[in-house]
Amino acid sequence: MTRPKRRVERRADLVEAARKAMLEHGASVRLNQVAEQAGLTSGAVLYHYPDLQDLLLDANRAGMERFYDMRVRAIEGIADPARRLIITIATGLPVDSEDDDVRLLCELGGAAARSTVYAALLTSLFDRQVAMYQVILESGSAQGVFALSGSSLLIARNLVALEDAYGYRMMARHPTIDHAAASRLILDYARLATGHPLPIDVEVG
Amino acid sequence: MTRPKRRVERRADLVEAARKAMLEHGASVRLNQVAEQAGLTSGAVLYHYPDLQDLLLDANRAGMERFYDMRVRAIEGIADPARRLIITIATGLPVDSEDDDVRLLCELGGAAARSTVYAALLTSLFDRQVAMYQVILESGSAQGVFALSGSSLLIARNLVALEDAYGYRMMARHPTIDHAAASRLILDYARLATGHPLPIDVEVG
């Protein structure tokens, strides 16, 4: 029955199963729920991950990387700083209130206040996203298309902060804040901060 | 042993105990942990709250009201819109990374993605805070001290969003974002949005 899977691949499978299980049951997933999601018994999970916490940590780390990579990939190959900025804002928000990647990140927000490890993970994600925006802002500024209202660090932090917060609102199903509304709110700040009209009709495709 | 406490007072005690227990153990607190915090047995807790979820809900609701009331009280009696705005921004952030009220709200953020009830609570808190800012913005605009860059709803939403997000960052102990830094970041947006210098040296008293 057992296929010749490598240790590493098997652990990757479990990480994915743990991610799905967490989406369904929250941060306090049971070992059995992870096992069921993986189609295994709890013993098998324990064989690869003697401590469930380690598995959950890996799963969250993976989810974070996934979210970040998706954003980086969405703007690679695009030269115009204004388009890059608009697209980056769009990919920083959940696509809808069911967005799995963002759901996982929200779940983590609460845990971070109690867990040093998760706090460090989220802090690092925040800073990387800030750096991503800084690159866009600085390049736009250098090309003369952006007239920044303050330091790129300041503006980038506020942009990431706005994304985060509206992500939470969307996940909590705010009746009037959907992806389009949140985009408009953040873009409005981006216009003030860059002095660029940032036309919204640019297709994200 | 039993003191002549009224039903209502006793329930209030339990709500407070549940709040503390949640701060320590997260949204998935055990009945026993609440009981221990209250200095009672699980049976006694069940006597007053047959369903633990009801107790947790009450505790979270109480925490929210507490946070909101504190903010309202902080600006009552202050006439100058600029000062009101500055103080409101200051009270929207946790005082430090140990702030209990904000910690509870962060904890809720994750739960809201899965629980309709908590989602509704947080949404209503968000909207009330937005309304609070709108009143300040509109009155400042009417008095001619603010030159708003957009609708008061838009600006107010962004202000609350920034508060929320930096609250999360502070709770996760971001190394360079403390209360002062977060205030500066939000005030920078507030200046762009109101056209007012919003001097930071005004004492919050």
Added chain:
DNA sequence: CGATCTTCTGAATTTGGGTTCAACAAGTGC
């Protein structure tokens, strides 16, 4: 094809928490 390693199961065991309830202690009314 036989020896051995890896992976996983199934059953047994332990742990931990929730639920129930008889009993009791402490107030309350009369």
Added chain:
DNA sequence: GCACTTGTTGAACCCAAATTCAGAAGATCG
């Protein structure tokens, strides 16, 4: 100071989940 109500305990019980482990089922290699 007797009868009743309220609040609470502690023990019994139940269930779900974690943990452990002997051994089966493949895979791997000689």
